Amino acid sequence: MARYLLTRAWHSALTLLLSTVVVFLGVRALPGDPALALAGEDRSPEALEAIRHHYGLDQPLPLQFAQYVERVAQGDFGESIRTGVPVSSMLTTALPVTVELALLAILIAAALGVGAGVLAAVRRGHPAEWLANGLALVGLSVPHFWLGLLAILYLSVATGLFPASGFVPLLEDPVDNLHHIVLPAVILGTGLAAIIMRQTRSAMLDSLSSDHVRTAKAKGLRPRAVITRHALRNSLIVVVTIVGLQLGGLISGAVVTEQIFGLPGFGKMTIDAVFQRDYPVIQAVVLLTATAYIVINLLVDLLYSVIDPRIRVTGDPA
Amino acid sequence: MTTVERADTASSAVGTPVLAVRDLSVSFTTEGGTVSAVDRVSLELAPGEIVGMVGESGCGKSVTAMSIAGLLPDSARISGSVRLEGTELVGTREPVLRRVRGKEIAYIFQEPMTSLNPVLTVGRQIGEVLRVHERMSRRAARARAVELLSLVGIPSAGKRVDNYPHQLSGGMRQRVMIAMAVACGPKVLVADEPTTALDVTVQAGILQVLRDLRDRLGTAILIITHDLGVIADIADRVVVMYAGRVVERAPVTDLFAHPHHRYTAGLLSASPTPGVHAGTQRLQEIPGLVPVLSTQPDACTFADRCPAADATCRESAPPLAAVGAAVTHHLAACWHPCPAPRTESPEATP
Numbered sequence: 001m002a003r004y005l006l007t008r009a010w011h012s013a014l015t016l017l018l019s020t021v022v023v024f025l026g027v028r029a030l031p032g033d034p035a036l037a038l039a040g041e042d043r044s045p046e047a048l049e050a051i052r053h054h055y056g057l058d059q060p061l062p063l064q065f066a067q068y069v070e071r072v073a074q075g076d077f078g079e080s081i082r083t084g085v086p087v088s089s090m091l092t093t094a095l096p097v098t099v100e101l102a103l104l105a106i107l108i109a110a111a112l113g114v115g116a117g118v119l120a121a122v123r124r125g126h127p128a129e130w131l132a133n134g135l136a137l138v139g140l141s142v143p144h145f146w147l148g149l150l151a152i153l154y155l156s157v158a159t160g161l162f163p164a165s166g167f168v169p170l171l172e173d174p175v176d177n178l179h180h181i182v183l184p185a186v187i188l189g190t191g192l193a194a195i196i197m198r199q200t201r202s203a204m205l206d207s208l209s210s211d212h213v214r215t216a217k218a219k220g221l222r223p224r225a226v227i228t229r230h231a232l233r234n235s236l237i238v239v240v241t242i243v244g245l246q247l248g249g250l251i252s253g254a255v256v257t258e259q260i261f262g263l264p265g266f267g268k269m270t271i272d273a274v275f276q277r278d279y280p281v282i283q284a285v286v287l288l289t290a291t292a293y294i295v296i297n298l299l300v301d302l303l304y305s306v307i308d309p310r311i312r313v314t315g316d317p318a
Numbered sequence: 319m320t321t322v323e324r325a326d327t328a329s330s331a332v333g334t335p336v337l338a339v340r341d342l343s344v345s346f347t348t349e350g351g352t353v354s355a356v357d358r359v360s361l362e363l364a365p366g367e368i369v370g371m372v373g374e375s376g377c378g379k380s381v382t383a384m385s386i387a388g389l390l391p392d393s394a395r396i397s398g399s400v401r402l403e404g405t406e407l408v409g410t411r412e413p414v415l416r417r418v419r420g421k422e423i424a425y426i427f428q429e430p431m432t433s434l435n436p437v438l439t440v441g442r443q444i445g446e447v448l449r450v451h452e453r454m455s456r457r458a459a460r461a462r463a464v465e466l467l468s469l470v471g472i473p474s475a476g477k478r479v480d481n482y483p484h485q486l487s488g489g490m491r492q493r494v495m496i497a498m499a500v501a502c503g504p505k506v507l508v509a510d511e512p513t514t515a516l517d518v519t520v521q522a523g524i525l526q527v528l529r530d531l532r533d534r535l536g537t538a539i540l541i542i543t544h545d546l547g548v549i550a551d552i553a554d555r556v557v558v559m560y561a562g563r564v565v566e567r568a569p570v571t572d573l574f575a576h577p578h579h580r581y582t583a584g585l586l587s588a589s590p591t592p593g594v595h596a597g598t599q600r601l602q603e604i605p606g607l608v609p610v611l612s613t614q615p616d617a618c619t620f621a622d623r624c625p626a627a628d629a630t631c632r633e634s635a636p637p638l639a640a641v642g643a644a645v646t647h648h649l650a651a652c653w654h655p656c657p658a659p660r661t662e663s664p665e666a667t668p
Contacts, residue, residue, distance in 0.1 A: 211432035218389055218427075219498070220420035220445045229446075230435050308437050309482045 007225030008301075012294045019290040020072070024065055026208035027279045030113060034294035036080060070153075072287065087284045090269060095288075098266035100177075101258070102250055104185035106243060109192035114232075116193075119199025121208060122227060132197060139194030144253050148187045148260040156184060184261040188213060188253050192246050199242050203235035210234075237307050251289060335362035335404075336538045337386070337423075337506045342398035343614075344381050355381040356400065357562040357614040360638075363506060363538040368528070370570065371542045372585070376608050378562040379542045383508045386540075387423045388415045397466065402506070419452040424499035428511035430491035434483040438466075440494045441479035447501045466497040468525050489520035493527060500531055507531070509541045512629060513548055525557075526554045547590045550574060558582045561608050561619040568648040578641045579622045597629035618653065626654040637662030 034041065035051040052058040056067060071078065077087035120132040144197040158166035162183045168176040207213060208231050253266030262268075266285070273281035304311045344356040358376040363369055371379050384390050386400050387456055390405060400407040402422055407415065419425075427433040444466055445459030454462065460479065467475035470493040481492055493510060499507055509528065514520035529552060530536055541552060549556055549570065556573045558566040558581065566579040577583040587602040606623040616635050621627040630653050638651040 211427060211429060212435040214389070215425070215427060215495075216435070216446075218387065218419055218425040220418070220450055221415065221446065221492045222450075225446075225450075229438070233437055234435070251510045301446075308485045310436055 008298055012298065014296055016287075016291060017069075020287060021065070023283050023286045023290075024068060027283055028061070029281075030277075032261055077284040077287075080281050081278050082233040082276050089278050090281065091266075091284060091288070094264060094266045094269045096170070097263055098251075098254055098258070100170060100186055101181055101188060101254055101263065101265060104181060104210075104311075105189035105192065105250060106247075107188050107189075109189035109196055110239070110243065112193040113196025114188070114200050117197040118204055118227065118232060120197070121204030124205070131203070132302040136194040136197045139190045140199075142190070144187055144191065145260055147183070147190060148257060149185055151187055152260070166264050167265075181263070184257050185262060187260075188250065188257045191253065192243070192250060195246060196239055196242055199238050200255060201233060204231055207231040207234050233307070235310075237304060240300055240303050240307065244296055247296050248293065251292070324440070329398045334364075336365045336403055337363040337540075338399075338401045339382070339386065340384060340401070342382065343383050344378070345395050347393050350510040352612050354611045354614050355562055356385070356395075358560075359559070359564050361540075361557050361567070363540060365505070366532055366536045367555065368532055368539045368541060368553050369555045369556045369557060370549035371559060372544065372545060372546060372549050373559035374608050376610070377559045379544075379559055380510055382559070383425075383510050383540065383542050386506075387419045387425070388390065388412075389419070389425075403601060414641075417451070417590060420447050420499075420504070421502045421656045422504055423508065424502070426492070426495045426499050426507065426509040426512045429515050430488060430495050431483065431515075434491060434497060436483055439480050439482055439488070443460060444479075444494070444498045444501055447498055451502045454659070462501070463497070466501055467494070469496075469500075469522070470497045470531075472497075475497060488522075488524060492516060492520075492524050496524070496527055500535065500537065503535055504537060507537050507539045509539060511543055512541065514543070514545070521548070522551075525565055541570050543601065547583065558585070558592070562614065563619060563651065563653070565620065566648075567638065569646060570649075572642070572646045572648050574610040576642065576648075576656070578648065578655040579652045580626055580656060581620045581652065582650075583656045584623075618651075628654070 028081075035048045035055075035057060038051050040045055049058070053139075056064055058303070075088055079086050080090060091237075116132040116135065120129040123129050152164050155161045163180055167180050170177045210231075211233075213226060213230050216226045221230075232317065251267075254265065257263070257271055258267035258269060263307040268289075269281065270285045272278070339359060339361045341358045342356055343354070344355055345352050345354045357381055359378070361371075363371065371382070372381050381390065381393060382396075385394070385396055386407070388396075388410070391666065396408055398408060402418065404596065407418065434440065441460050441463045444463040445454070448454045448459040448462055449456070452459075464475045464479050467478055472478050472493050474546070478486070478490070483494070486494065486497050491510055492515075496512075507528075512528070513524050516524060525548065528539060528541070531532065532539055541548065543549060545630070553570045556566075556568055557564055558579065560581045566573065566582045567575065568578075573582065574586065577586055584602070584604040588604060591599060604623055609619060610624070613618065614635075616629040617633060618624070618636055621631040624631065636651045636653045638649045640648065641650045641655055642648045
């Protein structure tokens with residue numbers, strides 16, 4: 001196990017370094033000179049030179065890269081070109097919003113998806129299955145932004161049940177915070193819930209007709225024990241894989257959802273940065289997203305061996 | 319393997335049977351219409367008796383076995399009677415059946431790899447039965463699981479109890495299945511092809527475990543197989559099934575010495591006998607396949623494959639009637655039973 005973790009950590013570090021290179025070069029390959037963008041009206045060669053010197057842009061690329069990596073390693077992502085605010089402090093305000101939104105969306109999606117999937121599999125052929133299938137189809141086909149707009153229209157503007165936009169930090173007022181974030185989280189989670197439901201349903205159907213479930217019934221176990229302990233547990237691996245794979249989609253979904261509900265999160269920050277060509281912010285955002293992917297993948301792989309003992313991480317005695 | 323040297327100790331259903339199946343019929347409603355899987359099957363198990371049920375794939379053996387404790391899917395229509403020590407099980411409510419399953423009637427299935435849950439330790443899976451039926455604590459159930467594992471001959475049971483199924487060999491896994499089945503000391507053990515997926519040497523070990531359990535716990539065992547060798551090795555009495563019906567029922571020595579039904583005779587001559595078929599004689603196969611029936615016809619279902627069939631066989635179903643000497647309790651459903659004992663198995667003649 002320790003050896004496995006070490007190998008994975010080494011691979012993760014390599015992947016991160018590579019993505020850093022790609023981001024670094026990618027940003028510099030974009031057309032336009034940041035110095036020109038920063039200089040504004042005063043485009044005298046001296047001013048440009050001063051700016052280049054200030055940002056280290058007059059140095060050779062390898063040296064710039066080394067300095068960039070060194071700073072990032074110390075948690076310094078530079079300053080926003082537009083506002084001059086350190087990127088790291090932008091992240092500390094934006095990141096918790098997105099993390100909360102994404103986690104809540106996953107929780108809602110997993111609860112709804114697994115619940116409906118199990119129900120659809122167990123009540124096969126009954127109206128409950130049709131209802132679950134129908135809802136899943138709607139959840140899959142309707143885009144977030146439209147669903148979000150509808151929700152704002154009917155649940156916020158018309159009835160005032162939920163605030164239409166804005167955000168209150170969790171630590172400031174947990175109740176108000178939830179009030180603001182539940183609706184966006186539900187909207188963001190619908191697609192994922194639908195996918196999880198479909199996958200859970202088919203995995204459960206497989207599982208329910210398997211030999212070991214027959215054994216469980218022959219042992220005289222209650223249907224609840226047969227379904228949860230013997231069928232669902234074996235189906236969970238599918239759900240975990242799906243959740244892991246869909247997190248990418250969730251992040252891009254979060255970008256749109258945050259925009260619609262005016263949440264000051266990572267997604268909104270990204271869109272603003274892209275529109276304003278705020279390179280340090282973009283670099284930081286991409287790097288952080290890559291890190292998130294790597295960590296989530298590692299977690300999913302580790303979860304596999306927790307759920308299914310047949311999947312042993314290498315380096316562990318068989 | 320088909321020879322029988324054991325003395326005829328067959329306790330041919332003397333005394334009260336622990337399990338009595340009467341006129342059990344099962345049909346399934348499928349997309350392609352109704353399929354009749356079992357037709358008026360009757361059999362009895364005395365305490366401590368081992369009854370073998372033999373027949374080709376699709377003859378209704380497993381369906382009969384599963385219907386005993388009501389384990390068939392909802393699409394099955396069951397009629398007739400299954401009585402456990404006089405208590406009717408057919409049509410009984412599910413919660414009542416749940417108390418019977420695993421406690422009074424336990425099952426062992428064919429494929430021990432897939433029949434065990436791959437994500438739970440074997441100790442947990444054995445303990446589960448004890449926790450449900452005996453209301454044992456987790457700790458007590460685990461301790462009992464260790465005892466059960468050593469009872470079925472698993473070495474260092476204290477360590478094995480924490481293993482997952484994939485860490486055990488096929489034979490070990492089947493022993494775990496057996497340990498799980500006998501955990502609550504059931505009155506009836508239904509073993510559906512318990513040795514089919516195993517090597518021959520491992521098979522012998524498993525059969526020995528079953529015999530031991532019968533001797534020690536007095537469990538009645540219904541063993542279902544298509545392997546006549548297994549029947550000869552372990553069973554006291556045999557029930558031969560064909561196309562959903564019982565075609566012959568007899569003490570094991572009797573059946574091997576003198577099969578009366580043409581189908582049984584065909585089965586026996588399709589199995590190799592040491593010394594007789596040693597590379598000299600071709601095994602005799604039964605031509606054709608077991609028919610899949612939507613309804614049970616009033617005719618012998620074996621008629622189309624039978625060398626002795628005539629008009630009578632196709633017009634009325636032969637009843638399961640006593641044949642041979644009355645003391646042997648030998649029954650066969652055949653209009654034209656085989657006349658003479660088979661000469662090619664001399665050891666089997668009493």
